[in-house]
Amino acid sequence: METPVPLLRQATKDPEKTMPDARALNIRYATIQGLFFMGACALMGFTNIYLKSAGLTTSAIGMVISCGNVLATILQPTLAGHADAHHVPACRILCVLSAFCAAGSLLSLLFSSVPLLISVLFALMLALAGAMQPFLNVLAFSFERAGITLNYGVARAIGSVVYALTSLALGYLVTMFSPQLIPVVALSTMLAAALLVRGFGMESGEKEGSAEDAEAEAGRKESTADFIRSYRVFFLFLVGFALVYMDHQIVNIYMIDIMQSIGGNESAMGTAIFIAAIVEFPAMVIYQHFHERLNTCHMLIFSGIMFSVKHLLSTLATNIFLLYLAQTLQAFGFALFIPASVYFVSELFSRKDAAKGQSLITTSMTVAGIVATSLGGFMFDLAGAHMTLVVFCIISLFGTFVMTGALLKLGKKGGKAAA
DSSP: OOOOOOOOOOOOSOTTSOOOOHHHHHHHHHHHHHHHHHHHIIIIISHHHHHHHTTOOHHHHHHHHHHHHHHHHHHHHHHHHHHHHHTOOHHHHHHHHHHHHHHHHHHHHHTTTOHHHHHHHHHHHHHHHHHHHHHHHHHTTTTGGGTOOOOHHHHHHHHHHHHHHHHHHHHHHHHHSOTTHHHHHHHHHHHHHHHHHTTOSOOOOSOOOOHHHHHHHHHHHSOHHHHHHHTHHHHHHHHHHHHHHHHHHHHHHTHHHHHHHTTOOHHHHHHHHHHHHHHHHHHHHHHHHHGGGSOHHHHHHHHHHHHHHHHHHHHHOOSHHHHHHHHHGGGTTHHHHHHHHHHHHHHHSOHHHHHHHHHHHHHHHHHHHHHHHHHHHHHHHHHOHHHHHHHHHHHHHHHHHHHHHHHHHHHHTTSOOOO
């Protein structure tokens, strides 16, 4: 469930080197995506359950996840800057991050009776998994200068399906056996990913610049504050979306608490995650096919409204079936927003500002996640599941109002973001 990032272009030192055929590379890349999302499902989707089994309170779990998000926010641009400056291949960074995730999973198994250490380990693993996502995207394009194009769309779709199936299976298995299966899955999949990604990609070559690269670099030198002043209405859109996305994160991260409040268990939680993940695939494929016929601003408004409808239904759900029904609305909220936001940025900004515009959408999602996980955890402990959902649903509805107003204003200006 990550946003697209700017691509790092990598060249081979030896253009005459014999390359594997494209079909073999596509299979290997799709397998890497599948392994990553299987591990990510265990680490991101089931952290709450594992930390609860270790004796942590909901508020403490919220702080652990928030720390992981903050660390990921710092680690991601730091690693990207290092890769750009020193021409480090994406496969090498992914190999190291996957290996560290596997090591953290092993340590969490060995020291499962030490809650403080478990908390630190999971915060670090969440940060590492979050930092891996953009490099996983970059990996798809590491062969482009050798004339080989990998099918990122198919591989990413396979990742979503694997995530959905893993959540369904892990929900049942954790209920039947033990939460200790969670780090076992993370350990095995991340270790396999580290081995498979090793050496996958072209070695970085000489520095090559183009007019487009120079323009993008000029855009990066502009401060974020100057950028926001130039695109004030876009910033208002980001504020509205962040308010909407807070409730999205509340429902995702604290699903087990919501389930338990209406009589569900880990198995029902796994099914709920499965439903939300599996409906994303057809929605994204359909949008990709028809996007040229659709008004991007209108689609973003529709997705914002459907986000809040889903949040309202989740708040009003008194049984598991209604919560499952709410999860199906993921197809019209999150699944539409992600591709629509990419086209929105490309239509709205000049080339030099497009990367920064997309990065600010990612930042708004991260900030929303940090606020939701830290504040939400305390509210679940103090006020209970229903009251927490009511508060964040109201925030979501207000965010949809702000987001819609900004998008309508942008539409009237003919796609210009500056106020």
